[in-house]
Each structure stands twice: as structure tokens, then as C-alpha cells.
Amino acid sequence: MAQWYDLPAFEKGGHVDQRMSHRLSEQDVSRLAECAGIALDPEDLPGMAAELGALIDGLSPLAAYMPDFPCEGERDLRE
């Protein structure tokens, strides 16, 4: 069974990364679904990956409230 630490993004640890959403793959979503005990039709994976990516993109304003936000987007916001 997939575990949270199997997801590649989690290896970076502790930082909000705006770029993360663009890398949310179908495999990531499949693992999330398995961990959450949610049934997903394989045909739905691409759409769900895109939708989740967009929703995570929508959280990007939070970067402005992070003291140690690491990526380029955060520096732009601070400027």
C-alpha cells in the first residue's frame, strides 16, 4: 500500500512549493486515492490530476504568508 512518503514531493520536506502542482502526476493521484481509500476510475486520473493541480495552484497566495518559502514565486511576491 502506498504511503505518504512514497510521493516524490514529500522528500523535499516542509516547504510550500508552487511548482509542485505542475508535477502532480497520474501516479501521484493514484497513490493519494489508494491512501485515502477512494475509488478512482483510471480514466478519471488525468482529469483529477489536472484539477488537483489547479486547486493547489490556487493556494499560491499562501506563499506570501510563509517565512521560509523557497521558490522563485515566493521571492516575487515578497518584492
Added chain:
Amino acid sequence: MIFVSSCAHTFATMTASQMRRGLLAGEFSANEIARAMLARIDVVNPRVGAFLELTADEALRAAARVDELIARGAQAELGPLAGVPVAFKDNLHMRGTRTSCASRMLDAYESPFTADCVARMLEAGAVPLGKLNLDEFAFGSSTESSAFGKTRNPWDLERVPGGSSGGSVAAVAAGLAPVALGSDAGGSIRQPGAFCGVVAVKPSYGTVPSHGVAAFVDGLDQVGPIARTVEDAALVMNVIADGPVDYVEGLGRDVRGMRIGYVPSFMEMRGLSSEVRVAVEDAIEQLRAMGAQLVEVDLPHAEDAMSAYYVLGPRAAFANLARFDAGRFGHRLAGAAREGGLSRHDLDQPGFCRPDFGPEAKRRILLGAYLLHSEEGEAYYRAACALRALVKQDYDRAFERVDAIVAPVTPRTAFKFGEVSDPHEMHLSDMFTVSVNVAGNAAMSMPVGLGRDSGLPVGVQLIAPAMRDGNMLRVAAALEAVYGPAPVAPVFA
């Protein structure tokens, strides 16, 4: 035009207060009201889809109790809602009824107890007509995500009623009940209230007990009344809210001398339609003309509150919906079922899944999973909490200068079914409402007529400091005096 009996028609357009007065005057009985409303629901509901379940037996029993008290001259024992037909969003428990949360996961679940807010309504003499449709587990802004069919906007049956309390507002707007209860974690009472042109109140967080509400987001969810007049909404507030405040009594004062804030940046926000902006500006001018002092206020972090909401909400949703694990609640896959229920081991087996969640519920659970179980998720959570504190601070500072704030409820009027398919765009329906929940304040949608372009209802949002809900009701009563009480939608009037 829908034909129903003239008696049902008369009750359909009556307010709760008028019904109560008529009962006490002996003009009609509670039984007559209940039977007429149930008959009207039979005719109208197939077109509107507001009710998921009727509780006719309970309604007639409650009506009989009221009539019996009146018959033996015990008017003093009548509660403030005696004989008034009411209905409840189907995420509120009422013993013996199905409480499905509009999800197939709970399609056979029967409530073993009654929510505190529902119990207070029943103890006040209300006559329960039934349970009302919603977005599945209250995840949505259009009621399109209900597993049990569409609810239609009574003003235009091709359009959504808003959500997630779409059934509650549609029932009131269609004259199927004078008052209903909904719940609001990010705008789920106010947004549909604006779309369907009714008075829709989200009380301050903590004002109405949450026991018996199927939780979506603990800490943001709040039950509130939906009605066609401010007086009816205040009457229900008197019944369901904690504390000694008399919300009806507070309506008698005008707004002269009140300091009412408006937020210029809201009026310039991208996505706000011109007809909604014009309607809000008109309401501001009406309040000024009535002697209120209008004051510019700034809520610099309110726009970002949506981001905090979509961290706090899905995290809570993931945790709350974990109980629908097919062991305690919900269905099992055929292969996973066995005697004695499911163990943790069963649930951890590859391939075990919960098959009955709809797409929006799955989306929010998966987002919650992402946010809740990763180190990144903790970072998001810390940022969301920091932002929440700033949003609250903005409101606190504003309310040092004003008694209430006027703002848009929604960026536009009701949209057509299927018109908004992008989840992110759908979530933006709540762009003006979410910050209120994040800060814990009170707010309501007050109908101010029809949009000049769409001809559909427009609401303005009145926001009050936490535990000062009477402030917004007072402003609402003043606006009602100008714009008139909310009518039953013309198709069903």
C-alpha cells in the same frame, strides 16, 4: 404558472409570523396549514427538486399538538414557531429520518438522534415538512453535486439555486416552506440565498449549536435560518441561537446614526459583474439616505482568505469523511464485506475503496489527503492559520470603526446548469463570503431586487462582528423597508 389549491397558495405566500398570528386568531388550524403545504409540495417539488424526503406523519402529529393546545385555550404554552411549517437541510439529523448528506454513501442511513438546532425548532412548535437537498456533504456551490438529482432555481428552472444549501433556499423561494435551516462553512447559506432572492443568515460561529450537524469543516460550519422576511429569520434565530438576545425586538430600530462600512477593493474585484456592483452601490446609497453613516473600510487579506479556506476545508473534510469508511458508515464493496464488520487491516488492504463518493467529494478528500499527510501540508496549514489570524485582525480593526459592513454576496447572479464546470471557477462563487467564515463573523444575504441585465435576484451581504448578529438584522430590516420582502418566485407565486 403552477396550479395548486387556493388554500395552499395562500399559505405559500404567508410568512411564519403571519401564520402564527392567524393561528392565534382562529383563522385557520395548524392541520390546515400542514396539509395545504404538503399538498403544494406534492405538486411543486417535482419541478424544483428541493425536498429529498417528506416527513408528513411527523408534520401532522406536530400540527395536531398545536391545534390541541389552541383548542383547550392553552395559547400561553404555544412556542414561538407553533404551527409554522419548516424544513431542514439533509445534513441535519432528525431522529427517524434519513440523513443522507445527498450522498449515496448514506442513502440508507437513518438518524438515531436529533440535532440540537432541529430539536429547538420542534420544541418551539414547528411543523417539520421534510429534509432538503444539498451538494454532497455540502461540497459545492450549485447543488449539482447531490447524488439524488438537481435542485432548480425557482426563478429560472434552467439555472442552479446555488449551494450547498440549494434545497433550503429553493424551498423557501418556491413557497414550499416559510422558513428552512441550512448550513454555511464558506457561503453555503448566503450564496444560494442571493441566487434565489431570499433572506439567508449565517450566524456568528458558535451562536447555534453544531451538535447533530454532519460536519464538513469544524470551526467554520454554522447553521442558520432562511426565510422570506427579516422578521421570520430573526424569529428563528430567537429559537435556535444560544444566549438571551431577542433578535426580533432589535428590528424595531432604524439605521440612523449607524456606522456602516463598505470595502472599495471588493467593488473593483475582478469577476464582479456590473449588475451586482450596481445593486450593492444602490443599497449603500439607500442606507446613506436613511441616515446611516457610510465609512470606507479596508480588508486587505480578505481576498486571500479563499486560499486559507481551501487548506482548512479539505483537511477537515478528509478527517470528517474518514468515518464513512464502510465499517462504521457507508457501503462496503462486495469483496470487502465480511461478518463482524471491517478491521483496520481490512481498510488497509490494497484495492479496498469507498465507491460511493461523487467527484467533488473525491476531489476534496484527495486535496485533504495531500494537505494533511505531507510535510508540505503542514507548511500550508501554518500559512493558512497565519492568514486566518490576519483576516480576523482586518475585520476586528474595521469593526472598531463600523457597526456592520455592506458587500456583494456573489460575483454574479445564478448561472445555468453545467455553465461552470471548472472546479476552481466554481469555488470563486464564494469569493466574497469565505472570509467571514474564516474570521467567525456573522453575515447574511439580503435580497435587493433583480439584476438590471439578467433579471434574476441579487443579494447584498451584510456582515456584523461576531456575536453582534443583531447589527446586520437591523440593517437588513431597513433595506427590506426599501426593497420589500422577498416574494415567492413568480413561476410558483
